[in-house]
Amino acid sequence: MAANDISADVTVVSIPFSLAVTPDGAKKALQETLKGFDDVTAGALDSFSERQLVCTYLCLHWIADRSRTVLRHGPYLDTLPSPERLMTPLHFTPNELEAFKGSNLYGATLDRRRDWEAEWAQCRDVVAAANPTWGEAFTWDRYLTTSTYLSSRAFPSTVLSSTPTLHTTPSSYPVFLPGIDALNHARAHPVSWVVSDRTSTSISTSASPEPSISLVIHTPTGAGSELLNNYGPKPNAEFILGYGFSLPNNPDDTIVLKIGGPSGASAPVPADVKFEVGRNARGAEPVWDAVLAAIGAQYGDEEEDSAMETETSVEDELCAADMLAEMAQNLYDRLPPFPPANVAELRGQVVDMLDHYLEGQRDILRSLVAFAQEKEARALQRAKEEGLDVVEEGEEEEEMEE
CATH class of the missing domain: 3.90.1410.10 (set domain protein methyltransferase, domain 1)
Known part of the structure; x- marks a missing residue:
């Protein structure tokens, strides 16, 4: 003082x-x-x-x-x-x-x-x-x-x-x-x-x-x-793990992501690469590029002619958007509930840290889902402009039911 x-x-x-x-x-x-x-x-x-x-x-x-x-x-x-x-x-x-x-x-x-x-x-x-x-x-x-x-x-x-x-x-x-x-x-x-x-x-x-x-x-x-x-801009994950405190509505919150897929020297995304995404999907573009590269490596065909490459690119984007949205939603669904069932057994400072941390994680993952949905909308618009016949997932499910 x-x-x-x-x-x-x-x-x-x-x-x-x-x-x-x-x-x-x-x-x-x-x-x-x-x-x-x-x-x-x-x-x-x-x-x-x-x-x-x-x-x-x-x-x-x-x-x-x-x-x-x-x-x-x-x-x-x-x-x-x-x-x-x-x-x-x-x-x-x-x-x-x-x-x-x-x-x-x-x-x-x-x-x-x-x-x-x-x-x-x-x-x-x-x-x-x-x-x-x-x-x-x-x-x-x-x-x-x-x-x-x-x-x-x-x-x-x-x-x-x-x-x-x-x-x-x-x-x-x-x-x-x-x-x-x-x-x-x-x-x-x-x-x-x-x-x-x-x-x-x-x-x-x-x-x-x-x-x-x-x-x-x-x-x-x-x-x-x-x-x-001023310790510098840090996410609540770092504050909690290293310092033992958190900030409410921390603008610097992030979530760390790893992209699964094939391993080895030829893998499109090295297994040890991690991506850090913040609020409002800050830093999501590298994640998108990595998912798209993984999709391309899994489904790409170098022998396709140039006409097919355009169509495949749109399909890859749609597949990547679906994969990214699903990944973010799965992470969101795995997060623990708040307040926890045993909240009465936890110290107040721990409850605050859990609250602040989960608020940031959920906000980031929601923004990542929205980011993926925007990528999907752009891919559909591109397909429409190029005259490609792309069946959206919902429409495909309806056709299968019929």
Whole structure:
């Protein structure tokens, strides 16, 4: 909270780079803490992911002697929420998680738990090899807590570049910025990240000559009001899975789709390709192209003459439109009901997250069905203009009944 009125364009928090928790710094601390067992830890630490390095480093603050100088983020850990206050799906009760069954988020939660448990087991084995007592204390709950801190509080390392940005890159990695990460999210809240180096005079002072990262808020904040950050545009699926909160009527909501079909090098759509569609069918065109390509690969005939190719193209479009609409409708029908039958057993915050999430998913899928119907109407109009005789599905069913 702001103790006094704060005008616009003011730096509200700043920390030196040296205070950040980075994978490289975590690895060096682990090497020092586990010193004496280099034959066990050397190769293992090299194989750790950035999350494993940072989370193992943070966990050691709870199970090793904090007087070790390399374990220097204990005071920061003490300021973070206790495990009981974490609200991501991996902290849901079984009944709460079951309420999401049938959604992409339910499957993503199971995938995340499987992946994180495998990481934890690998880290625990390395710690236990160096110190069996520490290994016993290196519990799944502790690793889950630090992993949740990482998913909900870390920023991409791109914020530490000379031109700070929240956009990730293939080479970026998560970093903790103690103090800065205490600010909650407000969508579209105008903020700027500013990096100062030793030669900068805009923010650095004689008391902090080393490079620093600062957050500037561009709107006034009244005394007693909460200081807010902007985590960037994210869908509720990401907010719930990674942060443990959601936004009502989130304009940035999306659904992730995969297009089934033949696999292999010759497949029209690679099996690992995913498509993200937002509200008002934003991003649906690539999905349409993929469905159309899959239909063409399944029913196309390269030996058809040019006259037949035009007719087949229209037929492919009609078939693709029907397939896309059916896919979206099936996903819609699979979504869990709201409110769930066991709503009385769920915490209020979980009920809100479920409500906000399902509203976005249903709205997107309805818009995708409408998108497919529009494609179908255009294909029928094209067939009419080209004088092609196309029997619509409803008419075909009536003829069969007769």
